[in-house]
Amino acid sequence: MEEEKNVTGENVEARLLEEYFNKIKQLLRYTKSKDDIIAQLGKDLQHYRDGFTAWAFKPFALAVIAFREDLKKDLANTAKYDYDAEKVKKNLGYLLEDFTEMMLQNGVSEEDGGWVYNGHSLSEPLTYGQSEKEEPAEVADGEVAVTDSAPGEAAAEEEPAAESGEQAEAPAPTLEELLGRYHAEIMEELKNNETLDAACLALAKASGSIDADNKLLYIYPVLKKMEGLKEYVGGKLGSVDGEGDAKQLYAEILTHAVNELEAALSLMGCDVLVTDDEFNTSQHRLLKAVETDDPALDRKIAAKLTDAYVFEGKVIFLQKTEVYKFKK
Amino acid sequence: MGKKIGIDLGTTYSCVAYVDETGRVQIIDNSEGEQTTPSVVFISGGEVVVGSTARQEGGLQPECIVERVKNYMGDPDYTLNVDGTDYSPAAISRYILEKLVRDAKDKLGDDIDGAIVTCPAYFGDHARAATRLAAEKAGLNVLQILDEPTAAALAYGYSKQEDMNKTILIYDLGGGTFDSTVMKLNFVGDKREMEVITTGGDHLLGGKDWDAKLTEYITQEFCSRTGCDPDEMACDPECIQMFSENTEKTKKLLTSKESATMTVNYDGQKERIEITREKFDEITESKLNQTISLIDNMLNAKNMSMNDIDEIILVGGSTRMPQVKARLEAEYGKPISSFEPDKAVAMGAALMASFANYATTKTSDGSGSSAGGGSSELSLGGATEFTDPQGRDFVVKVKCTKSYGLIAYDENNQRILSNIILKDTEKPCAVSRNFSASVNNQSAALIEILENNSVEESCPEEEGTKMYEDSTIQFPNPVPKGTPLEVTFVMDQDGTLEVELSVNGGPKQKVTPVRLGNDTNMVGMESSLKLQQ
Numbered sequence: 001m002e003e004e005k006n007v008t009g010e011n012v013e014a015r016l017l018e019e020y021f022n023k024i025k026q027l028l029r030y031t032k033s034k035d036d037i038i039a040q041l042g043k044d045l046q047h048y049r050d051g052f053t054a055w056a057f058k059p060f061a062l063a064v065i066a067f068r069e070d071l072k073k074d075l076a077n078t079a080k081y082d083y084d085a086e087k088v089k090k091n092l093g094y095l096l097e098d099f100t101e102m103m104l105q106n107g108v109s110e111e112d113g114g115w116v117y118n119g120h121s122l123s124e125p126l127t128y129g130q131s132e133k134e135e136p137a138e139v140a141d142g143e144v145a146v147t148d149s150a151p152g153e154a155a156a157e158e159e160p161a162a163e164s165g166e167q168a169e170a171p172a173p174t175l176e177e178l179l180g181r182y183h184a185e186i187m188e189e190l191k192n193n194e195t196l197d198a199a200c201l202a203l204a205k206a207s208g209s210i211d212a213d214n215k216l217l218y219i220y221p222v223l224k225k226m227e228g229l230k231e232y233v234g235g236k237l238g239s240v241d242g243e244g245d246a247k248q249l250y251a252e253i254l255t256h257a258v259n260e261l262e263a264a265l266s267l268m269g270c271d272v273l274v275t276d277d278e279f280n281t282s283q284h285r286l287l288k289a290v291e292t293d294d295p296a297l298d299r300k301i302a303a304k305l306t307d308a309y310v311f312e313g314k315v316i317f318l319q320k321t322e323v324y325k326f327k328k
Numbered sequence: 329m330g331k332k333i334g335i336d337l338g339t340t341y342s343c344v345a346y347v348d349e350t351g352r353v354q355i356i357d358n359s360e361g362e363q364t365t366p367s368v369v370f371i372s373g374g375e376v377v378v379g380s381t382a383r384q385e386g387g388l389q390p391e392c393i394v395e396r397v398k399n400y401m402g403d404p405d406y407t408l409n410v411d412g413t414d415y416s417p418a419a420i421s422r423y424i425l426e427k428l429v430r431d432a433k434d435k436l437g438d439d440i441d442g443a444i445v446t447c448p449a450y451f452g453d454h455a456r457a458a459t460r461l462a463a464e465k466a467g468l469n470v471l472q473i474l475d476e477p478t479a480a481a482l483a484y485g486y487s488k489q490e491d492m493n494k495t496i497l498i499y500d501l502g503g504g505t506f507d508s509t510v511m512k513l514n515f516v517g518d519k520r521e522m523e524v525i526t527t528g529g530d531h532l533l534g535g536k537d538w539d540a541k542l543t544e545y546i547t548q549e550f551c552s553r554t555g556c557d558p559d560e561m562a563c564d565p566e567c568i569q570m571f572s573e574n575t576e577k578t579k580k581l582l583t584s585k586e587s588a589t590m591t592v593n594y595d596g597q598k599e600r601i602e603i604t605r606e607k608f609d610e611i612t613e614s615k616l617n618q619t620i621s622l623i624d625n626m627l628n629a630k631n632m633s634m635n636d637i638d639e640i641i642l643v644g645g646s647t648r649m650p651q652v653k654a655r656l657e658a659e660y661g662k663p664i665s666s667f668e669p670d671k672a673v674a675m676g677a678a679l680m681a682s683f684a685n686y687a688t689t690k691t692s693d694g695s696g697s698s699a700g701g702g703s704s705e706l707s708l709g710g711a712t713e714f715t716d717p718q719g720r721d722f723v724v725k726v727k728c729t730k731s732y733g734l735i736a737y738d739e740n741n742q743r744i745l746s747n748i749i750l751k752d753t754e755k756p757c758a759v760s761r762n763f764s765a766s767v768n769n770q771s772a773a774l775i776e777i778l779e780n781n782s783v784e785e786s787c788p789e790e791e792g793t794k795m796y797e798d799s800t801i802q803f804p805n806p807v808p809k810g811t812p813l814e815v816t817f818v819m820d821q822d823g824t825l826e827v828e829l830s831v832n833g834g835p836k837q838k839v840t841p842v843r844l845g846n847d848t849n850m851v852g853m854e855s856s857l858k859l860q861q
Contacts, residue, residue, distance in 0.1 A: 066573075073593055081596035094600050098591055105581075279388065286387030288565040299388065305566065318384075320569065325388050 056215050058311060060106045061270045064226075065317045067102050068261040069306045071095070075254040083247040085240050092237045092253065099230055108223060115227055120216050122223055218268075225264045229257060270311040275319050277301050283308050285318035289325040298326035330439030332471070333432055334479070334677025335425065336446050337459065339398045339531065340504040342367050342424060343671060344432050345678035351717040353483070353675040358431040364670070365431075369394045369423050371410045376857045378427035394420050396504065399531060401447075402455030404795070404844040407851045415852030418458040418465075425466035426859050442469040444677040449475045449509055449527035452730045452779050453823045454795050458849045465853055471681055476500065477509030478724055479676030480643045481522050484667050485722060486679055491515050494638035495525070499656065501619065501646040504534035508623050510630070510637065518718075523725040526752050528626030533618055535646035539575045541612045546571070546578075546590055546601050554597040567594055582608050583648050609651045616655050629783055630752070634660045642666040643673070683714035683722075728753045732817055732825065735776040735789060737766050745778050745792045747785055748817040758818045765811040772802045773813060775827055777841055796841035801829045 074091065083091075100110070107118050114123040236253050240246055262272065275283045279299045290302040301321050308319035333356070336343040341364040344356045355363045360380060370382035372392040377385055386393030392410055397417040400406040407414045429440055445463045447456055456473045463470045477498045492515045500507040507529035514521040551558045561567045574590050581588035587604040609616075627633055640662050642652065646669075653664050668675060713723045733747035748761045778792025816828040816836070828836040 070591065070593060074598065077596045091598055094591060094598055097589075097600060101589065281381045281384040284384070285569075286384055287569055289388050320566070322565075323388055 057219065057268055058316060060219070061265060061268055061309070061311050062316060063102050063106055064261055064265055064268075065270070065309050067098060068258060068265070070098070071254050071258050071261070072306070075251060075258060078247055078251040078254070083250055085246040088246040088250040089237065089240050091250070092233060092240065095257070096230065096233060096237070099226075099233075103226065108226075115223060117216055117219065117223060122220070122227065222264050222267045225260060225267065229260045229264075232260075233257060265309070268311075270309055270316070273308040273310045273315060273319075275301075275304070275308050279321070279323045282315060283319055284321045284323070286323050287320050288322045290322050291327045292324045293327060294324075295326045297324040300324045330441035331432075331436050332442045332444075332678075332681035333429075333440055334444050334446070334674050334679070334681050335428055335463075336476070336479075336674040336677065337398065337421065337425065337428075338364075338367055338502065338504075339396050340367055340502070340534070340536075341365065342428055343674040344428050345671065345674035346432070346436065347678050347682035353486075353671075353678050355671055355674060356432045356435050358428070359434065365424070365428060367395070367398065367424050369397070369420050371413075371415075371423075371857060373411070374857055375860050376423045377860045378424050381860075397421060398448075402452065402458035402849070404454070404848045407848060413852060413855060415855075416458070416849050418462040418849040419852035419855070421459065421462035422465045422853065423857070423859060425463050425468065429466055429468060430859070440468065442471045442681060444472045444474050444479075444681040445470060446474050446476045446479050446673050446677050448505065448507055448529070448531060449477050449524070449729055450507070450529060450531065451475075452795065453825070454779075454843055456823060457843060457846070461849050461853070471684070474677055474680060475509075475524065475527075475726075475729070476673045477507060477511065477527065477643075478522065478524060478726075479674075479680070480641070480667070480672040481509075481511050481513070482676035482679055482722060482724065483672045484641060484676075485513060485515065485520050485522060486676075486716065487667070488515065491517065495636055497623070497637045497640045497662075498643055499619070499623070499640055499647065499652070500529075500643040501652065502534050502644040503646065504536055505529065505531045506533040506619055506622065506644075507531075508619070508626055510627070510632070518720045519723070520720055521723045521725070523754075524727045524752075526626055526630045526632070527729055528622050528629075530618065530622055533615065533622075535579075535644075537615050538579060538612045538646065538649070541615065542575050542579060542603070542608065543571045545603065545607070545611050546575075546592060549601045550592045550594070550597075550599050553599050554595075556595055556597060561594060564594070570594075578603070579608075579649070583650060605650065609654075612651070616651060620655070620659055634662065637662055640664045643669060645670045679716070679722075680714060683716050685714070726755045727751075728755060728757070728819065730779045731782055732777060732779055732819070733787075733792065734815065734827075735774075735778065736763055738786075741766075743789050745780060745782075745787050745789050747780070747782060747787070748815060749819055750785075751781065751783055755823065756818075756820045758816055760814055760816040763813045763815055765807050765809050765813060768809045769806040770803065770809070770811070771806040772800050773815075773829055775799045775801060775815075775829075775839065775841065777825070777827070795844055796825070797844055799827070799839045799841050801827070801837050801839055803831050804834065807831060 074095075103109070103115075109116050111121075114121055116122065233253060236249070240249060265271070273283065277300060279286065279301060284301065287305060292298070300323070302324050303322040305320040305322065307317075308315060309317040331346050333344055333346045336345075343364050344358075345353055346356060348354050357363055358365045358379065362380075365379045366383060368379065368382040368386070370377040370385040370389075370393050372385070372389055382393060389411075394408065394410055394415075397408075397420045400417045401421065403417065407416050408420075409415075410420075425445070429443070433440055443463065445459055445468075447459050451459070460470050460473050477500060480498055480500065481496070492513055495510060495512050498507075498509040498511060500509070507527065509527045510525040512521075512523040512525055514523075547558045547561055550556065551561070570592070578588045578590050582603070582605045585605070587602055589600050589602045591598065591600050627636075637660070640656055640660065642664060643666075646652070647666060648669055653666070656662070656664055712726055713721065715721050728749055728751055731747045731751045732749040733745045735743050736746040738744050746761065746763070749757060749759050753759065776794070776798050777796040778789070779795040780787065780792040782791055811832050814830040814833070816830075818826040818828060824840070826838055826840050828838050830836045
């Protein structure tokens with residue numbers, strides 16, 4: 001099944017937005033409100049230029065990474081310290097609280113038993129524009145189900161749109177159609193400076209709405225996986241007292257969580273980096289220098305305390321390390 | 329034709345801005361994609377690294393890393409040894425500026441024609457001269473060294489359309505420093521005049537102190553629940569890193585939420601420690617009180633009070649904490665607004681650089697300013713006005729940020745510091761004071777100049793700092809004791825000082841004192857280190 005991470009027509013969108021911006025720039029006379037709108041348009045355009053996923057999801061990726069690394073530390077601790085049922089329950093409770101807080105800080109909240117991302121309920125099928133009707137594909141658990149319906153509408157009852165452009169029952173416009181419409185309207189209205197404010201506001205609003213839809217489409221599979229993880233941990237928490245060795249159960253839960261979080265990050269395009277064994281500032285963050293009398297060990301990695309992560313081709317999280325330092 | 333930029337050369341972080349073709353001020357990202365660059369330098373094996381990478385490299389070789397060097401800028405007695413070589417603060421700052429300029433050129437895809445570099449308002453002329461030297465050695469055509477609060481006020485004034493006639497207090501709380509400045513703004517139509525009235529602050533007080541208090545509280549809470557040793561935690565590298573990452577995040581959460589939680593994971597123990605905004609305000613109250621005291625002292629020294637202030641402007645990232653605005657409102661009851669906390673200084677410098685008309689900056693040999701300058705008399709830049717694309721004229725009145733006096737003898741024949749130019753005197757200025765010959769057959773006068781923060785006409789010698797070499801002015805003829813001697817200090821807009829002396833009303837003789845520390849500033853400046861990418 002084809003899974004699209006980016007919106008169809010992303011290049012068109014960027015090109016059209018750039019054209020708007022240049023035209024508006026030339027015709028506008030300075031006022032603070034227009035200045036603010038241009039500033040916002042410029043920022044939006046720059047974000048698209050720099051890489052949509054990078055700016056939209058890097059904070060979320062970093063939050064998940066930090067959470068994962070904390071769980072890895074807990075997992076390592078299970079080999080070193082004692083854990084009774086009470087301690088395990090307490091720590092799992094903290095895990096769930098930390099998890100909820102992390103999601104909340106990144107736009108995901110729980111409402112009426114389901115998750116909501118920026119106003120969109122994750123329990124409802126996703127919709128985003130359409131040019132032709134498609135039969136909804138069978139989807140596996142946790143994967144995107146892209147339908148040709150607006151939210152809440154039934155999927156199977158519309159007729160296919162005619163190629164002449166005749167539309168039945170006002171289907172949602174595609175991104176390209178929307179931008180084209182705004183482009184034509186704005187070019188006409190720009191001739192009249194009195195309506196310029198309204199045009200700029202409309203464009204800003206449209207770009208904001210497109211932005212939110214793009215983010216949801218991209219993050220949906222990740223959030224479904226996270227939702228599954230939380231359900232798993234919550235379920236296991238209830239069985240700590242009854243399932244034999246609490247410490248072993250805790251280790252199993254943490255192992256599962258660490259693996260699931262790695263998979264979630266990978267869905268986002270964020271992967272664990274295999275790092276060098278010699279200190280490299282582009283991969284490693286030094287936490288502690290370990291003195292050694294062996295010059296051959298100078299600057300070699302003594303201990304890797306976390307993973308390093310790459311996102312959109314850049315290292316966004318350096319591996320925390322202990323490094324040998326030759327004592328002269 | 330290349331671009332002109334404004335550089336906020338900060339104690340802990342630096343920032344670069346320029347004005348684009350539409351007249352809007354933009355911050356320039358560095359090569360790491362960040363808008364600010366840590367003012368950290370790592371020197372080892374003939375190579376220099378600046379910024380966040382320098383911190384990483386410095387972990388293995390702490391003796392090779394330099395931070396907060398701005399605190400010693402222009403100090404004639406201060407050099408530091410890094411990787412076996414002595415450097416002045418100016419020589420270190422040069423490398424920071426080199427990186428900023430290189431990244432700016434790469435991002436803009438254009439040459440840099442000129443730059444304004446900002447400095448704290450409390451910087452005396454020596455520190456400003458050192459800053460200029462560092463920038464010139466970094467290859468910059470230095471248009472001006474501009475006060476940070478003036479730069480922030482320029483950016484603020486640029487953003488305002490309406491007329492106003494008010495006195496504002498700029499409250500600038502950054503990561504590592506606190507500055508307060510009183511300015512008078514007179515905006516009428518297209519005329520925008522700005523005048524610095526007085527300055528104050530503490531260059532060792534900043535947001536990092538709030539972080540430290542938060543760390544202390546969280547650590548105490550964790551240890552009280554778990555029995556762990558707070559001193560051991562304070563020495564554990566993973567713990568230090570964890571607090572370094574999470575304290576700032578928690579502080580920022582408390583900006584928008586009433587409470588925040590930090591999870592501490594140490595020695596097999598895990599605790600979620602909650603802190604309310606109320607508690608955070610309580611544990612950091614003493615730091616906020618310090619800023620209030622500094623403001624009050626600054627106003628008192630100028631025989632002013634808050635009644636003279638119309639509005640308070642918040643600048644600096646740490647002013648985002650709600651407690652700052654709340655406390656200032658409760659303390660002073662004045663309208664408070666926040667303006668571009670992290671960027672205002674760089675923005676104002678960029679505006680001045682882009683729109684002001686600068687003649688070629690002069691050096692003492694009369695040549696134009698270029699890379700490789702370093703004469704003993706450095707022009708400190710003097711443009712004070714510009715016209716923006718909308719036709720608005722911005723005028724900034726520049727003031728002396730220190731008092732300048734010389735050693736004389738009182739009626740008890742004790743040495744005292746007699747101020748001639750007082751702090752906050754508008755530049756350029758020529759101020760005279762009358763003295764008299766102290767002995768019979770006196771044939772010359774020893775000119776010992778001290779810089780100080782006093783606003784009194786006379787003060788103890790210990791309050792002054794020697795910033796110039798002693799010089800001697802010979803009299804035309806020996807004179808009896810008590811002969812009137814008129815001494816005039818002449819300071820131009822650039823901050824260059826000249827001394828004139830007239831014996832018994834006769835012709836004036838002049839001398840230009842040589843700044844101490846010029847040689848110190850050059851220590852390490854000519855080293856041929858390679859700036860790493």
